[in-house]
Amino acid sequence: MVGLVVVSHSATAAEGIAEVAGEMGGDTRIEPVGGDGQGGFGTVADGIEDALDEADSGDGVVVLVDLGSAVMNAEVAIETSDVKAVIADAPVLEGAVNAAVAATSSKATVESVREQAEAARGVEKL
Amino acid sequence: MSDQGEAVVAAVAAVADRLEAERSYLTDLDSAIGDADHGGNMARGWAAAAEAVADMADPEPGDVVKTAGKTLLSEVGGASGPLYGGSLVFASPELADGLTAETAVAFAETYLEKVQDRGDARIGDKTMVDALVPAVHTFKKSVEVDEMTPVEGLSKAVAAAERGVDFTVPIRASKGRASYLGWRSVGHQDPGATSTLYIMEELLGVARERLDVTEPLPDDAESPTVPDGEVTED
Numbered sequence: 001m002v003g004l005v006v007v008s009h010s011a012t013a014a015e016g017i018a019e020v021a022g023e024m025g026g027d028t029r030i031e032p033v034g035g036d037g038q039g040g041f042g043t044v045a046d047g048i049e050d051a052l053d054e055a056d057s058g059d060g061v062v063v064l065v066d067l068g069s070a071v072m073n074a075e076v077a078i079e080t081s082d083v084k085a086v087i088a089d090a091p092v093l094e095g096a097v098n099a100a101v102a103a104t105s106s107k108a109t110v111e112s113v114r115e116q117a118e119a120a121r122g123v124e125k126l
Numbered sequence: 127m128s129d130q131g132e133a134v135v136a137a138v139a140a141v142a143d144r145l146e147a148e149r150s151y152l153t154d155l156d157s158a159i160g161d162a163d164h165g166g167n168m169a170r171g172w173a174a175a176a177e178a179v180a181d182m183a184d185p186e187p188g189d190v191v192k193t194a195g196k197t198l199l200s201e202v203g204g205a206s207g208p209l210y211g212g213s214l215v216f217a218s219p220e221l222a223d224g225l226t227a228e229t230a231v232a233f234a235e236t237y238l239e240k241v242q243d244r245g246d247a248r249i250g251d252k253t254m255v256d257a258l259v260p261a262v263h264t265f266k267k268s269v270e271v272d273e274m275t276p277v278e279g280l281s282k283a284v285a286a287a288e289r290g291v292d293f294t295v296p297i298r299a300s301k302g303r304a305s306y307l308g309w310r311s312v313g314h315q316d317p318g319a320t321s322t323l324y325i326m327e328e329l330l331g332v333a334r335e336r337l338d339v340t341e342p343l344p345d346d347a348e349s350p351t352v353p354d355g356e357v358t359e360d
Contacts, residue, residue, distance in 0.1 A: 036163075036167075036203035036204065037203060038170075038203075040163070040203075041161065041163075042163065042167075042203035042204045043203060043204065044200065044203045044207065045199055045200070045207060045208065045212075046199070046200045067303075068205055068302060068303060069203075069204045069205035069206075069207070069208070072205050072207075072208040072209065072212075072244055072245070073203075073205075073207060073208055075208070075244065076199065076207075076208045076212050
């Protein structure tokens with residue numbers, strides 16, 4: 001099963017988003033990671049790499065990110081990790097919900113889950 | 127420990143001291159247009175890097191740079207971790223044969239390439255790239271075309287970085303956290319360009335004191351390759 005990692009500058013935000021996505025995601029593994037590792041806001045590549053390991057069950061991981069440095073740190077973590085992982089270019093919460101649903105399909109792949117996450121870019125709210 | 131390895135360890139320590147001294151100033155700059163963490167992040171990360179490299183047994187320049195970069199990557203957080211630390215790690219193999227005019231230029235170019243690749247920023251976006259691009263291009267030209275010693279070239283590069291920092295003041299940010307502010311970013315000096323300048327100033331100080339890389343490129347070295355349009359007169 002494809003796993004998910006949710007990266008936010010705030011650990012609380014990452015956990016909350018993982019909770020919301022988990023409501024729809026059945027058995028999908030969703031790992032939240034956030035904060036600078038010192039109790040402040042930020043993202044750190046090491047923490048993301050650990051989350052990739054936690055989320056992976058062999059079929060790879062799709063990573064959802066919030067702002068700026070989350071992208072760069074996720075890229076570094078993916079480069080140094082052995083887990084097959086990709087970043088979805090999607091809004092972090094809507095993308096995580098879409099991805100969690102997509103991951104429940106028996107035919108889900110990292111690519112199909114990323115595609116569904118990125119489909120959240122076009123969601124209109126009004 | 128090789129003299130060069132020792133010099134690079136000293137350079138990391140000098141950068142750590144400087145960034146600790148500039149901690150509040152960098153934080154002030156970052157609180158104007160960012161999230162006010164640059165001073166603290168850089169001071170903390172480089173202090174950890176200085177500690178890590180001081181503990182190395184028989185370090186060579188490339189290993190010291192790699193260790194410093196890895197430490198920054200895990201300690202700095204934010205965008206500065208990957209940009210400063212990740213780029214040091216990526217460029218460190220260029221110093222595998224020690225510090226020479228050629229390896230120093232190759233290192234600088236690879237570092238710049240990684241920063242630009244990772245951050246996707248160009249000149250004029252109001253980022254560290256505004257200091258780094260003129261500095262690296264000036265260094266390369268000074269060493270390869272004007273046949274200066276690497277230390278003289280580094281001194282020219284520091285002057286170019288300083289002009290790059292000044293250039294960040296009047297422009298509007300289009301990358302990084304500051305870009306969310308739009309026109310409100312105008313009139314503020316970029317913290318990343320500023321810390322990049324401080325790092326280079328400390329490298330120059332240590333190089334002047336401790337490095338015997340005073341020879342220009344030997345005559346039998348490959349003729350300098352200057353990509354068209356890349357190196358400009360400053």
